[in-house]
Amino acid sequence: MINEFAKTHNLKKYQVDQFNIGYYKTLISSFDELSTWSKQLREDLKKELLFSKLTVEKTETSNDGSTTKVLFKTGKNNYIESVLMRDKSRNTVCVSCMSGCPVGCIFCATGQMGLNEILDEQEILDQILYFARELKKENSSITNIVYMGMGEPMLNLENVAQSIEAITDTDKLAFSKRRVTLSTSGYVQNLRAFLGKNLGVKVAISLHAPNQKLRDILMPNVSKNNTLIDLFEVLDGYVKDTNKRITYEYVLIKGVNDSISDAKELVELLKGRLALVNLINYNENGCFEFKKSDNTLLFQDILLKNGINCTIRKSYGGDIKGACGQLSVNYIQC
Ligand code: SAH
Ligand code: SF4
Numbered sequence: 001m002i003n004e005f006a007k008t009h010n011l012k013k014y015q016v017d018q019f020n021i022g023y024y025k026t027l028i029s030s031f032d033e034l035s036t037w038s039k040q041l042r043e044d045l046k047k048e049l050l051f052s053k054l055t056v057e058k059t060e061t062s063n064d065g066s067t068t069k070v071l072f073k074t075g076k077n078n079y080i081e082s083v084l085m086r087d088k089s090r091n092t093v094c095v096s097c098m099s100g101c102p103v104g105c106i107f108c109a110t111g112q113m114g115l116n117e118i119l120d121e122q123e124i125l126d127q128i129l130y131f132a133r134e135l136k137k138e139n140s141s142i143t144n145i146v147y148m149g150m151g152e153p154m155l156n157l158e159n160v161a162q163s164i165e166a167i168t169d170t171d172k173l174a175f176s177k178r179r180v181t182l183s184t185s186g187y188v189q190n191l192r193a194f195l196g197k198n199l200g201v202k203v204a205i206s207l208h209a210p211n212q213k214l215r216d217i218l219m220p221n222v223s224k225n226n227t228l229i230d231l232f233e234v235l236d237g238y239v240k241d242t243n244k245r246i247t248y249e250y251v252l253i254k255g256v257n258d259s260i261s262d263a264k265e266l267v268e269l270l271k272g273r274l275a276l277v278n279l280i281n282y283n284e285n286g287c288f289e290f291k292k293s294d295n296t297l298l299f300q301d302i303l304l305k306n307g308i309n310c311t312i313r314k315s316y317g318g319d320i321k322g323a324c325g326q327l328s329v330n331y332i333q334c
Contacts, residue, residue, distance in 0.1 A: 001122055005048055009041070017171070024172040027133045054080070054126040060320040067317030070130065074099060074123060078116040080150055082127040084134075085316040091135055092144040095127045097160050098151025103185055105206075105219045107253060109285040110150045118156045124163035128173070145175065147182040148204075152222075154190035164199050177201050183249060185219055188226040188234055195238045204247040204278065205235070209257055210265035218257070228269075236273070245274045249313075252293035253282045259295070263302035270308050277303055277310040285321065 001023070006016050018036040022028045031046050054072040057079065061068045068084045078099035085092045100113035128145060135141050145167065147153050153160045164180060167173040177200035184191060185206045195203070209215035215223040235246050248270065252258040270277065279300055282292045293299070296312060303310040 001125070002045075002049065005045060009044065015041075020171050024129075025174075027129070027136050029133055050075075052126045052130070053120075053123050054130070056130070062317045062320050067320060069317060069320050070127075072127065072130075074117060074119070076117055080119065080123075080127075082131070082149055083317060084131050087314070087316075090143045091131075091140060092146060093128055093131045093142050094146045094149045095124055096149030096151050097124055097147060097153050097156045097163075101151050102155065103152050103219070103221050105185065105208075105222075107208075107218060107251065107282065107288060107290050109287045112287050113150075115151075118151070119159060121159045121162040121166065124159060125166055128163075128167060132173070142175070144179045144181070146180075152185055152187070153182050154184045154187040154194060157190050157194055161194065161197055161199060164201055168199070168201075181247070185222045186226050186231045187222060188230045191231075192234045195234065202244075202247065203238075204249050205231070206251075207248040207277075208251050210262050210269050214257055214262075232273075239274045243274070245276055245309075247276045247278050249278050249280060251280045251282055252296055252299060254291040254293045254295075256290065258293035258299055260298070260302065263299045264306075267303060267306040267308055271306075275308065277308055278313050279310060280313045281315065283315060 002011075002016065002019050005011070011019075015037065019034065022034045022036060026033075028034055031042055031049075031051055034042055034045070037045070053075055056070060057073050058071040059068060060071075066086050070082050070084075072080050072082065074080065080096040080099045082096055083094040085094065096119065098118050099116035101108070101110045102115035104111040104114070127149075128142065132142050147160065160182070164182075167175045167180065168177050180201040181204055182194075182201055183204040183206060184194075206219070207215070208218050209223075212223070212228050215228065238244070239246060250257075250266070266277070279296060281296050282290055284290070284292060300310050300312055
């Protein structure tokens with residue numbers, strides 16, 4: 001974050017290192033705490049750079065204490081949400097890469113907002129650093145980071161990739177690549193470019209349908225120009241090169257994509273592929289008439305019996321609208 005500042009102030013490498021240690025490792029809570037720097041340099045830093053480009057507007061914690069959702073405001077007065085989910089020894093942070101989302105999948109509350117703003121690298125990092133600082137107060141730390149909040153990462157490719165580089169950089173957050181997962185609705189060309197960067201993070205694809213026709217209905221803006229055939233060409237190539245498994249997210253919506261025949265079709269689609277299906281029961285969100293499926297266990301059973309790895313995603317923070325697909329800022333009237 002201090003590249004420009006380092007240039008204009010002719011900082012030495014050791015001073016940049018001191019900054020990185022304070023900001024990313026000690027997790028200082030203001031530039032005043034950067035005690036390794038002179039007072040003068042700290043004052044200049046405060047004048048020229050914001051400690052965080054995001055400001056906290058509101059925090060909400062679920063009744064069971066497992067989930068905290070934070071509403072942040074950007075410098076352009078747009079809102080984003082980020083979520084911390086605690087489960088035993090895991091602390092997973094779900095970050096947004098946009099305020100709203102331009103893709104408009106017909107079941108997703110974030111898509112209903114449209115796009116307000118894409119976030120830059122710093123704004124993505126600010127969300128992660130916020131939770132890292134909060135957890136540090138409890139002598140704890142983030143264990144997993146998921147790019148599964150508001151927005152479509154492949155439509156904000158450079159900022160997302162730079163933020164991943166910063167969190168995994170050993171001089172900065174030094175976070176393990178294997179504990180970072182990025183979810184995308186599947187913009188094929190950008191996905192190819194992203195995978196080509198070899199950032200080493202896990203990739204999840206929002207599939208949600210076992211065939212092109214149903215996917216076109218559920219995710220029309222992405223699906224029609226990024227067909228399953230093209231998507232699998234990129235993914236199969238990636239798996240062949242890296243031997244890394246792809247996660248396929250499948251949101252189960254009652255009467256829409258949760259029948260026995262849908263499950264069987266999904267088996268056929270993924271047979272022979274290195275895949276994990278992560279079923280997400282639909283989180284009702286007040287925006288749409290769609291309902292939760294009653295078929296989750298049966299659907300999983302069909303996949304497992306036919307040799308497809310399949311897990312069911314635990315839902316967090318439903319009571320504070322912090323679960324998958326519920327992130328939408330409340331001024332949107334659903
Ligand atoms: N835009 C990216 C990142 C968002 S991740 C993507 O779509 O992959 C959020 C995940 O929750 C996606 O898999 C999304 O399709 C899913 N989702 C959206 N609305 C949902 C809902 N109401 N209930 C459950 N999952 C939902
Ligand atoms: Fe955007 Fe993902 Fe929601 Fe689709 S599912 S509208 S891509 S956030």
